[in-house]
Amino acid sequence: MSMLLENEVSRSVAASVNENVERGGAGLCVEREDIEFHNVAPDRLRIEVTVHNRLDVASRPETMRLQFAAFGAFVPWTPLQELRVPRIRAGGSRLVSTEAMIRADGSLAAIDGRARSVARPDAAALRALDRDRAVLRAIRRDKQFRSMSVWQVMARIVQEQLGEGVSVRKALSDTEAAERLKLNVLNRIRAKVFFDYMEFSRSTAGVLGAPGAEAHRQDPNTGRSVHWIGNINVLIGDKDVERHMAQALRIYPGVANRCVFFLGDKAGESYSFELKGPGAEWVTKLSMLERPWGFRYFAGGYEGPWKQIQPGDWLGVEPRGQIGIEISPPGDATEGGLSIEVCRKSDKRGAVVEFDFSESAAGTGCYTVDGS
Numbered sequence: 001m002s003m004l005l006e007n008e009v010s011r012s013v014a015a016s017v018n019e020n021v022e023r024g025g026a027g028l029c030v031e032r033e034d035i036e037f038h039n040v041a042p043d044r045l046r047i048e049v050t051v052h053n054r055l056d057v058a059s060r061p062e063t064m065r066l067q068f069a070a071f072g073a074f075v076p077w078t079p080l081q082e083l084r085v086p087r088i089r090a091g092g093s094r095l096v097s098t099e100a101m102i103r104a105d106g107s108l109a110a111i112d113g114r115a116r117s118v119a120r121p122d123a124a125a126l127r128a129l130d131r132d133r134a135v136l137r138a139i140r141r142d143k144q145f146r147s148m149s150v151w152q153v154m155a156r157i158v159q160e161q162l163g164e165g166v167s168v169r170k171a172l173s174d175t176e177a178a179e180r181l182k183l184n185v186l187n188r189i190r191a192k193v194f195f196d197y198m199e200f201s202r203s204t205a206g207v208l209g210a211p212g213a214e215a216h217r218q219d220p221n222t223g224r225s226v227h228w229i230g231n232i233n234v235l236i237g238d239k240d241v242e243r244h245m246a247q248a249l250r251i252y253p254g255v256a257n258r259c260v261f262f263l264g265d266k267a268g269e270s271y272s273f274e275l276k277g278p279g280a281e282w283v284t285k286l287s288m289l290e291r292p293w294g295f296r297y298f299a300g301g302y303e304g305p306w307k308q309i310q311p312g313d314w315l316g317v318e319p320r321g322q323i324g325i326e327i328s329p330p331g332d333a334t335e336g337g338l339s340i341e342v343c344r345k346s347d348k349r350g351a352v353v354e355f356d357f358s359e360s361a362a363g364t365g366c367y368t369v370d371g372s
Helices: 011-024 123-141 150-162 176-190 197-208 212-217 294-299
Strands: 035-041 044-053 062-069 078-085 093-102 108-110 230-236 239-250 257-263 269-276 283-289 307-309 315-317 321-328 335-344 350-358
Touching: 035 230, 035 239, 044 062, 044 230, 062 093, 078 093, 078 108, 239 257, 257 294, 257 350, 269 283, 283 294, 294 321, 321 335
Parallel strands: 239 350
Antiparallel strands: 035 044, 044 093, 062 078, 062 230, 093 108, 230 239, 257 321, 269 315, 269 335, 283 307, 283 321, 335 350
C-alpha cells in the first residue's frame, strides 16, 4: 500500500495526518521536504522526489502522479506526468526524477515519462478567446495604440471606465464598427482586465506585440527569479503531498520587499496563517489584496486599502484570492527563509508556502515599495 506524509503545520493538521497513517498502514512515504525542483535551464525544470519504503519487506512498483499549480495554497491542480516508482528494498529510499518544459506563461509540460493530457478549453472559452483577440487586433491597428505596451492599452481602457485621463472613446474613430468595438472592449474587459490578468495577458501579449519579458512582469509568479516558482503535488495511490516553493528569490535589505501568492479554489472557505522560519523575525505583514486592482498597486509599491491579516485569525477568502507579503529585512541581512503555514477551516488541512530569500540571488526578485 502507499502512503505519503506531509509535515505537520499545526496540531490539528498533524492529527488528520496521523489518522491517514493509521488508515493507510505502513508503506511508501514522501515528506514535503522530499520534493525538490529547480531550473536546469531557463525553460526546463528538474523535479526530484525521494520515496521511502517504511515496510520491513521490499515494496512493489508503484505509479507516481505529478501535478503542478500556480504558486500558492489550495489552488487548482493541473496533471503533469505519471512516473514509475521502482521496487524499493525494506527500509530503503529511491530518488525518482523527471524534467518538465517551462512554457512562456509559467505553466509546465511533460518531456519524458507517461504524460497526462491537459484538459483543453471548451468551445465557449475558445470562442471568447477568439473574440478578445479580434478586439485587440483592431485596437492594435489603430495608430494611437500601435506603440503602446500591453499595460498602456489596458490602462487606457481602465481610465475610460473611471472617467480619468484621455478616454478610449475619443481615441477611436466614430464609425459604427468602432462603436461596436468600443462596447465590446468595455463590456468584456471591464470585469476581468485585472482579475483574470494572467490568462488575459498570456493570450493577448502576442497580439499586442508585447515582448515576453513584459508578459512575465504581469504575472507575479514568473519573471522575478531564475527559478520556476510554483507548486508540485505528488500522488501515490490515494495519498498526496505537495510543496509550494519560491526559491532563491532576491531580496533587498533595508527596504520593504513585496511578493504575492494565490489562495483558494472554492467559495465560502476560511483560512488562518502562521509565520515560521528566520524571516518571521523580520518585520512582516500579510494582506488580502482586493480584486481587480490589488496586485498591480501592491507590486507597484502603493499603500492600498487592503485588509491586514493577523496571524492565527480566520479569514474568509474567495477563490483565486491574492495574499500580499511585505517583508522588511534589516540592512545587514543577506539571506533568510519564510514559511507561511496556511490552515483551511473546513477540513483543518494544512499547506506550507515557502520562500527562500537571498540578497545575491539572480533575477529581479521581490518587488520593493519604490515599484522596482
